[in-house]
Each structure stands twice: as structure tokens, then as C-alpha cells.
Amino acid sequence: MASDGRQARWAGHNESRRRTIIDAAIAAIEEGEPGADVHVQQIAAKAGISRTVVYRHFEDRADLDRAVQQAILDGLWEDLLPAVCLEGTVPQIVQRVVGTYVSWAVAHPALHLAADHDPDGLSDGPLQQGMERIATEVARLVDIAILAFGVTPSKEEAAALDPLVFGLVGAVFGAVRRWLTRRDPQLSAEMLEKLIARSVWHLIDGHARSFDLVIDPAAPVEELFDAERLAVLP
Numbered sequence: 465m466a467s468d469g470r471q472a473r474w475a476g477h478n479e480s481r482r483r484t485i486i487d488a489a490i491a492a493i494e495e496g497e498p499g500a501d502v503h504v505q506q507i508a509a510k511a512g513i514s515r516t517v518v519y520r521h522f523e524d525r526a527d528l529d530r531a532v533q534q535a536i537l538d539g540l541w542e543d544l545l546p547a548v549c550l551e552g553t554v555p556q557i558v559q560r561v562v563g564t565y566v567s568w569a570v571a572h573p574a575l576h577l578a579a580d581h582d583p584d585g586l587s588d589g590p591l592q593q594g595m596e597r598i599a600t601e602v603a604r605l606v607d608i609a610i611l612a613f614g615v616t617p618s619k620e621e622a623a624a625l626d627p628l629v630f631g632l633v634g635a636v637f638g639a640v641r642r643w644l645t646r647r648d649p650q651l652s653a654e655m656l657e658k659l660i661a662r663s664v665w666h667l668i669d670g671h672a673r674s675f676d677l678v679i680d681p682a683a684p685v686e687e688l689f690d691a692e693r694l695a696v697l698p
Contacts, residue, residue, distance in 0.1 A: 481517075486532055489532045493578050500574070540565075540594070548602060550605060550609075562661040566653060567657075577645075606629065
């Protein structure tokens, strides 16, 4: 029993030290210019430990980078996921989700670029997994809307939902990434957010019309789910 207690305390100590290293790495990234290299020695110094101790808790630099990237994305998802809900009008929902993401990216440009870095070339790294997580939530909302509107998509249309939603999430991410790396002074963050949200709304509106539905952009979603409030195209 005493041995089990020591093992538990040691595991807790290791997890705490690992978290300290990850936090130190995130702080070092934020302090530097977006895209700047952050060396292990910088991370160790900020964590108050030696470089050797860092590698006691991570297999190699790629392992450390993956853990840091996952922590960065966890912070983004913590802000973003609550915004993905059916509250407000459809344009308001889109604006809320896009606005939350753009605001985070503007506040943390170095972290955004670090999250976009693939430390070992894996196709299913933290960023890919995170985008799938968001796409899954968005697809869930679309499924709810399809049921509420009484729409009956074909098998092909239903199967297309996953790649279409994932592509949409990837397009939004790509647009913000491109803007962050260029920072054209003629395009403000506010205008970028507005244009992306407008583009997403046009896609939603266009697909709805293909099912002979016109979504009132001023009506809350709970009202839209009342079939009597749906306008049907002639």
C-alpha cells in the first residue's frame, strides 16, 4: 500500500512537471514573434529546470511539440465549442463561431502558427483531430436542423455532409491562417471576420434553397424550426 501511495505521488509529480514544461513552452511562444523558433533551453529556463529534465518527461522534441500543440488547441476549443450552439439567428450563430475563432487568433497569433505546425508529418495530429472535433459539432447542428426542417436528403446528400462540413471548417481556418501570415493592412480583423461569416452564411443559404427552403436571417432558430414560419420557394 505504501508503495502504491509513493507511485501515485510520483505520477502526480511527473504530471505536474510535464504541465509546467508545456506552460513554459506556451509562454515562450507567446513572448516571441509569430513563427519564431523556440529552443528547448528557453523552455527549460522559463520552467526553472535544466534541459536534461525536459527530456525526462518527453521522448524527443517532436513529442514535446505535440504536447504543446495539443495544449494550445485545447485552449482554443475551450473558447470555441461553447459558441457552437443553436442560439440566435443563423447569421448570429455563424458570426459568433467565426468571431470567437478570429478573436482568439488575433489575440494569439504565435500560438495559432504553432498549432498549425506539424511536428512529425502525421496526418492525424492534434490540429487535424481538433478540426474534426469542430466539424463533428457543426455537422451535429446541421443534422438537428435537417430533422427540424423536415428535410429528407438523398443518401448521396447525407453522405456528402461530413466532407462538406469538414471542408468548410478547413476553409475558415485556412483563410485566417493566410491573413495572419500576411497581415495586409488593408484588411482588418473585423472585416476579415465579417467577410468569412458572410461567406459561410451564403453557403448555408444556398444549400437551404436547394431544398426549396428560404431561411429568414432575422428569425431565431427556434422560430425557424416552426414549419409555419418557413418560406417555401415556388
